[in-house]
Amino acid sequence: MEQLNLVFAALADPTRRDLVARLACADATVGELAEPYDMSLQAVSKHLKVLEDAGLVTRGKDAQRRPVHLEAEVFDLMTKWIERYRQRAEERYQRLDAVLDELTNEQNQQRTDRKDAS
Amino acid sequence: MEQLNLVFAALADPTRRDLVARLACADATVGELAEPYDMSLQAVSKHLKVLEDAGLVTRGKDAQRRPVHLEAEVFDLMTKWIERYRQRAEERYQRLDAVLDELTNEQNQQRTDRKDAS
Numbered sequence: 409m410e411q412l413n414l415v416f417a418a419l420a421d422p423t424r425r426d427l428v429a430r431l432a433c434a435d436a437t438v439g440e441l442a443e444p445y446d447m448s449l450q451a452v453s454k455h456l457k458v459l460e461d462a463g464l465v466t467r468g469k470d471a472q473r474r475p476v477h478l479e480a481e482v483f484d485l486m487t488k489w490i491e492r493y494r495q496r497a498e499e500r501y502q503r504l505d506a507v508l509d510e511l512t513n514e515q516n517q518q519r520t521d522r523k524d525a526s
Numbered sequence: 527m528e529q530l531n532l533v534f535a536a537l538a539d540p541t542r543r544d545l546v547a548r549l550a551c552a553d554a555t556v557g558e559l560a561e562p563y564d565m566s567l568q569a570v571s572k573h574l575k576v577l578e579d580a581g582l583v584t585r586g587k588d589a590q591r592r593p594v595h596l597e598a599e600v601f602d603l604m605t606k607w608i609e610r611y612r613q614r615a616e617e618r619y620q621r622l623d624a625v626l627d628e629l630t631n632e633q634n635q636q637r638t639d640r641k642d643a644s
Contacts, residue, residue, distance in 0.1 A: 417538035
């Protein structure tokens with residue numbers, strides 16, 4: 409899915425993950441977001457554009473401030489994808505465990521049978 | 527965190543997400559993995575290398591087959607990161623909702639007071 413490409417790519421950068429982390433606490437302007445970084449406003453704007461293209465943030469309509477807002481529901485896209493395959497992998501390990509348990513039980517049974525026969 | 531960069535970047539590609547999805551069901555060799563794609567073995571190996579560098583897959587030691595194995599625990603890195611900020615954003619919305627509720631209650635109270643006074 410197209411958006412999933414953009415969301416994963418957007419979060420592959422530590423500065424963009426930091427921006428998301430800060431926006432989870434409060435909306436902020438580009439100026440406010442740029443403050444702690446040793447980075448130009450343009451560089452921060454570029455990172456925000458990547459987050460915006462992925463749907464992770466939106467910009468407010470207040471022409472002066474245009475505060476940046478986190479769209480946290482987009483996280484669901486990722487967690488749904490991750491959870492589906494994590495679950496599938498877990499089910500597979502559980503099936504493997506069950507098979508191993510059965511093998512161990514059979515071996516124990518054979519040992520007991522042999523002991524009984526001797 | 528360095529690995530988080532690699533994991534997010536690895537999953538930003540639809541072919542690599544498809545490889546992960548298939549490896550969640552069963553280990554497979556590069557040849558088996560390449561089969562459904564219109565892609566060279568080299569191209570698939572390149573994608574697998576990206577997943578391997580991110581720690582998402584490992585290669586078996588069987589020299590002939592070297593089956594590819596999904597390391598599903600690496601998903602936890604991502605879900606932990608995502609969940610922390612999703613939760614933070616949700617708490618914030620809940621606080622906003624509480625403030626809005628309070629404002630609405632106050633307004634209703636003022637209306638009632640005015641009606642009582644008139």
